[in-house]
Amino acid sequence: MAEKGRQLDLTSLTGSEKPSSSDAEERKGKFLGVHFACCDVYSRIYLSRDLTAYVGNCPRCAKRIQILVGSGGTNSRFFTAN
Numbered sequence: 908m909a910e911k912g913r914q915l916d917l918t919s920l921t922g923s924e925k926p927s928s929s930d931a932e933e934r935k936g937k938f939l940g941v942h943f944a945c946c947d948v949y950s951r952i953y954l955s956r957d958l959t960a961y962v963g964n965c966p967r968c969a970k971r972i973q974i975l976v977g978s979g980g981t982n983s984r985f986f987t988a989n
């Protein structure tokens with residue numbers, strides 16, 4: 908009984924010590940997930956060189972979209988491009 912409890916504690920400790928690697932990669936990449944309404948498809952767009960907007964093209968019809976970076980910033984990671 909007591910040993911079972913110890914094993915559970917070790918498991919939870921290991922989980923909290925390791926941050927999600929995919930989350931760290933997302934912060935490095937500076938991209939947004941966007942839903943392209945024109946073709947009903949999801950894709951990523953990346954921060955422009957001057958850091959003022961996220962820009963990209965629809966993967967199907969190549970329509971160009973641009974999402975300006977607000978001064979206050981936004982926590983939202985997903986947008987819909989119409």
Ligand SMILES: [Zn+2]
Nearest residue numbers: 945946965968
């Ligand atoms: Zn499209």
